Amino acid sequence: MLAFQILIDGFAISALYALGAMGFTLIFGVSGVLNLSHGAIMVAAAVAAWAAASVLNTDSYTGALIGIFVALIMSFATYFVVVQPIQKSRRIPNEEKEIFVLTGTLLWGIMIQELIAYFFTNNAKTVLPIIEGVVNIMGVRTPQNEIFTAVVCCVVIGLLWLLVNRTRTGKVVLAASMNPRGVTLLGHELNNVYIVVWAIYGVLAGLAGVLLGMFLGVSSYSVGPLTASAFSIVVLGGLGSVSGSLIAAIVVGYLETLTAYLINPAYRTIPALLLLVVVMYIRPQGLLGRR
Amino acid sequence: MSFKTSLCGSASLIALAGAIALGLSAGPARAADPIKIGVIAEAQAIAGASIPQAAQLAADEINAKGGVDGRKIEIVTYDNHSSSADSVRAFQRAVNEDKVNAVITSYISEVVLALEPWAARLKTVMVTPGAASNEITKAVHKDYDKNKYTFHGYLTSASLALSVCDAAKDLLVDGKHMKTAVIMSEDAAWTKPLDVGYQECLPKIGLKVLDHIRFSPDTTDFTPIFNKIEASKPDVIITGISHVGVQPTVQWKNQQVPIPMFGISSQATNETFGKDTNNASEGVLYQGVSGPGLAITPKSLPFADAFKKKFGNYPSYAGYTSYDEVYYLADAIKRAGSTDSDKMVAALEKTDWEGTIGRVQFYGKDNQFTHGLKYGKGLITGAMLQWQDGKQVPVWPKEVAKGELKFPSFIKLTSK
Structure with missing residues (x-):
């Protein structure tokens, strides 16, 4: 019974982590940007979905769509307001641009967090679940929405794989992550590739935020921990490696769930962070990293 | 007289007149100096946001009735972002720069415990509307002469x-x-x-x-x-x-x-x-x-309604206590006839005030919860x-109950 419980809960959490980290790693892989406003964008999506449902009284599907739309807008805002001006600036030396982007997105994330706290307070909000009720899976009373979350995550990850590996746009994105110069030589505008990637990122982060809001609930306090968890999953999997992040998400998700059930819920995040430290020592490029 | 000198002359005349005017207006203003109450609270948290609002409402009501012996009450608010460090800075600023006479602060025990030594050092009366830790009042009991400036305006844990x-x-x-x-x-x-x-x-x-x-x-x-x-x-x-x-x-x-x-x-x-x-x-x-529709005393419902009318929502629990605190601080200042901290402490200890959450009295020096609210029937339950x-x-309790227990269908009451 406990084993099944861990299996089911761990799967749902892992799928959600994977979805959250996927966009984050994609952006790094393609444009070398570590977007530290990631958590803020996820929370903004969840809070927007909550606000749509409880203030504007929309149904849960419309609320979720509004949440994803808000994340898409925020994603473009992050790119055009914060990242692009830094990358194009002539006054910032090239070798320092990464640090500037890191700082810029971090501050941007804090601004979003403070705005959310100002307008919606720092108390937690939960997004109206799309499916209510529970089902019994092998003696484990599982909320149907948890299954829904896991299924949506898996489907979206599958779609992303198809997009990257089977479509023309996806192949250009993949190529850009391997050799940006080569892509421009083939006549593709790198700027357009970035816009596509930030669009994909916005949808992924928004979806992850809304699903997280349904599953566990979020508050403005979640911004830091969400960015940190995406960051550690991506570093564990290998910066920029999508399949590495997927494996890392499953490892972290199950490690946390096992700790919470078998040791103590209070120590939930500790073993995963210790693992991260160990991996940093033994294999600094991460599980599937190229560099 | 050339044009230049006349301009200079008139400018200095204006300056002189201004200085006299300032000097004159400073005199009578001092007699009606406002009583300043600093409110340090968590503006971004629902529980904390009501604290400054309720304090302002109480101050407005008291001022509309003429204030305390002709002195208006002025609320000075500080947002502490739920942080103890920010609260300490706000407290220092409130006392040293803004010269407040008393401080109402926070629903978070950690914040109040961090401020308690500062209330002692700066000898400033401090009341909390929402923190609960026993340690707040125990510290007063343990070192009364030092910590007597702290009052616990909410129930201890x-x-x-x-x-x-x-x-x-x-x-x-x-x-x-x-x-x-x-x-x-x-x-x-x-x-x-x-x-x-x-x-x-x-x-x-x-x-x-x-x-x-x-x-x-x-x-x-x-x-x-x-x-x-x-x-x-x-x-x-x-x-x-x-x-x-x-x-x-x-x-x-x-x-x-x-x-x-x-x-x-x-x-x-x-x-x-x-x-x-x-x-x-x-x-x-x-x-x-407290709570909407909960008539603990005749003051509870009028306060909740006035708050909702002014701010659009009902107050959090710390709103009720914060509102009461401004009233009994004003009452203590009136009885003490002064805003001197030690005199205020002596007056506050004799508080017997019917507020929105019950009858407010504080435990004395001998109780282990010195300056905590007295709990019990006829006081606060x-x-x-x-x-x-x-x-x-x-x-x-039965006296205020408006309904029976009712549970959603997934709750299985095991023993009936």
Whole structure:
């Protein structure tokens, strides 16, 4: 019974982590940007979905769509307001641009967090679940929405794989992550590739935020921990490696769930962070990293 | 006289006239100097946001009636971002630069405990409308001469535990024949004495404590916790939560945990709790000193309505106490005839004020909770409320109850 419980809960959490980290790693892989406003964008999506449902009284599907739309807008805002001006600036030396982007997105994330706290307070909000009720899976009373979350995550990850590996746009994105110069030589505008990637990122982060809001609930306090968890999953999997992040998400998700059930819920995040430290020592490029 | 010199001359004349005017106006202004009350609170948290608002409302009411011996009350507010460090800086600024006469601060025990030494150092009266830790008043008892400037305007954790047990005896043990309980509380300064209180009083009223779970306030996934609780098959979960509230409640409902929750749940006292949880709050029982529709004293409802009219929502629990605090601070200043801190302390100790949450009196020097609110019948007993159909309904004590216990269908009351 406990084993099944861990299996089911761990799967749902892992799928959600994977979805959250996927966009984050994609952006790094393609444009070398570590977007530290990631958590803020996820929370903004969840809070927007909550606000749509409880203030504007929309149904849960419309609320979720509004949440994803808000994340898409925020994603473009992050790119055009914060990242692009830094990358194009002539006054910032090239070798320092990464640090500037890191700082810029971090501050941007804090601004979003403070705005959310100002307008919606720092108390937690939960997004109206799309499916209510529970089902019994092998003696484990599982909320149907948890299954829904896991299924949506898996489907979206599958779609992303198809997009990257089977479509023309996806192949250009993949190529850009391997050799940006080569892509421009083939006549593709790198700027357009970035816009596509930030669009994909916005949808992924928004979806992850809304699903997280349904599953566990979020508050403005979640911004830091969400960015940190995406960051550690991506570093564990290998910066920029999508399949590495997927494996890392499953490892972290199950490690946390096992700790919470078998040791103590209070120590939930500790073993995963210790693992991260160990991996940093033994294999600094991460599980599937190229560099 | 050339044009230039005449200009200079007139300029200096104006300056001189200005200086005289300033000098004259400074004189009479001093006699009617406002009484300044600093309010340091968590503007971004629902519980904290009501603190400065309620204080302002009380000040406006007192000022409309002529103030205190002709002196107006001025509220100076500071947002502490729920941080102890920010609170200490705000406190120093309030006292040293803005020259406040007293400070009302915070619903977070950690913040009040950080400020207590500063109230002593800067010899400034400080009252908290919402923190609960026993340590606040114990420090006053231990070193009275130093810490006497601190007053605890909300129930201590020990009293809160008593209030929950008194309600549980009538509602759960006598009413529903319950026999067992699990304590579930967040790891924070205020729950340590609360849990001690629970463990002492629950067995006395006939509820055997099967397990005691403390979890980190950062917890987001409560599945393992509910799972563990369910495994020990208690009749009720006795809660001690404040930093968390929305998340455990939503997951309790989503996972259909069949055990009722009963106890302290600060976020449930907020009127917005129903919306924040998408009505997962249905059936949640929480202890409160106040609430919409809860007529503890003749002052409770008029205050709640006036607050809602002015700010658009009902006050949080700390709003009620903050409102009372401005009134009894004003009353103490009037009786002391001065804003001298030591005289105010002496006057506050003699406080006997009917506020919105009951009759306010403070424990004396000899009690271990010096300057804590007196708990008991005829003073402050608190109440038990339940979320029913999206509303907060008082269910205990009998005198103020407006409904019977009602639970959502997934709750299975084990012993009837």
